[in-house]
Amino acid sequence: MAGVGQLTLRLVASDELTAAQVARLHELMQDAFAGDEHGGFTEEDWQHALGGTHFLLESDGAIVCHASVVTRELHVAGVPLKTAYVEAVATDPGLQGQGLGTQVMRAVGDFIDAGDWQIAALGTGSQAFYERLGWRIWRGPSFVRTKSGDVATPDEDGYIMVRLTPRSPALRPDAPISCEVRPGDVW
């Protein structure tokens, strides 16, 4: 297992990423999601990670772990909530299991708590990793809001996780939850 060097965490807006950072992030996502059962990390997945704030954890100047936070509008029981949606969480495969993902997700949690989001959410198959960081599997049925109405997304049920923020209203954890439609994976 490779060793972790001097660590630096940078928060960078999507439109301020350098070309070199974008290239490295593409490489990191491809490497980290190579064994993913859903066909790896797609261009649509990358697009989903843009438009917000990137958390870049560098080891000796090289990006080794990433997450991004974008704003979406989820509805819980029909109530619109300004949502911090976490995308593209990945650690360099050679450096996994050494606390880097935890460090990034703790910073993401602090950032979200300091903002004005009413809930945080993400979609994942790595539920245990997030549970220890305060995220909970949403127990209600999930939907996507389309022009022709809400469409159930049953394949996503059990894979959507949420984290309450200081601005979260009281929420029934078994209530229906919906997201806006987007290209690629909607959740």
Ligand SMILES: CC(C)(COP(=O)(O)OP(=O)(O)OC[C@H]1O[C@@H](n2cnc3c(N)ncnc32)[C@H](O)[C@@H]1OP(=O)(O)O)[C@@H](O)C(=O)NCCC(=O)NCCS
């Ligand atoms: C999930 C991921 C980001 C975790 O990053 P990491 O740097 O390895 O995480 P950490 O070292 O901080 O792990 C903290 C703990 O979570 C556990 N953990 C790590 N990945 C996990 C996973 N996929 N599922 C369950 N637990 C996991 C670790 O074993 C560790 O537990 P320990 O301290 O008891 O050993 C990393 O495994 C990864 O990039 N995976 C591929 C891409 C991916 O699946 N991303 C997240 C899904 S959206």
